[in-house]
Amino acid sequence: xxxxxxxxxxxxSWSQKSTEDSNSDNTILDSGKIKYQQEYPxxxxxxxxxxxxxxxxxxxxxxxxxxxxxxLTGTIFDNSFTKTFSKxxxxxxxxxxxxxxxxxxxxxxxSGFGLPFGNPATGINIAPNSVLYIGTKxxxxxxxxxxxxxxxxLTDVNSTAPSYEIVIxxxx
Numbered sequence: 724x725x726x727x728x729x730x731x732x733x734x735x736s737w738s739q740k741s742t743e744d745s746n747s748d749n750t751i752l753d754s755g756k757i758k759y760q761q762e763y764p765x766x767x768x769x770x771x772x773x774x775x776x777x778x779x780x781x782x783x784x785x786x787x788x789x790x791x792x793x794x795l796t797g798t799i800f801d802n803s804f805t806k807t808f809s810k811x812x813x814x815x816x817x818x819x820x821x822x823x824x825x826x827x828x829x830x831x832x833x834s835g836f837g838l839p840f841g842n843p844a845t846g847i848n849i850a851p852n853s854v855l856y857i858g859t860k861x862x863x864x865x866x867x868x869x870x871x872x873x874x875x876x877l878t879d880v881n882s883t884a885p886s887y888e889i890v891i892x893x894x895x
Contacts (some may be wrong), residue, residue: 727765731763737755738752741754772892772893774806777873777888779886787876791873806895808868811868812859820851822887826850829875829877830876836868868893
């Protein structure tokens with residue numbers, strides 16, 4: 724029996740104070756917090772997941788790595804596996820390169836997983852020590868994986884062999 728679950732947490736807090744130069748009594752204070760939390764329970768209800776794909780890797784200098792969401796392969800404890808997603812709930816890409824090593828997250832190919840991103844014509848640049856996250860709390864037609872919406876291409880922009888981690892949550 725396999726139990727699969729995940730929790731996503733993001734929080735941005737800020738505080739900004741501006742005082743008018745000519746009148747120190749004129750002060751504006753802006754502070755607040757944006758918090759996002761999503762728990763994905765095990766299973767296939769509207770908010771559930773039954774597949775997780777995780778990989779820590781590097782892109783060979785000047786090349787690309789392709790992820791086919793209908794045919795993700797890997798090895799755990801010397802055993803090979805294949806995961807086939809029909810729906811994606813979230814994708815997190817962490818560019819773990821320290822100083823240089825931009826990664827182009829490209830979903831613009833003919834079979835690119837572009838619907839959640841509005842089918843962009845170009846990739847999204849992920850700088851070193853940066854994270855890209857996209858997710859949904861409910862089933863969404865934009866997150867369905869099929870033969871025309873399934874490909875993710877990661878490209879080394881600076882020929883520096885950047886390292887990264889990718890986590891994909893969804894349903895078979």
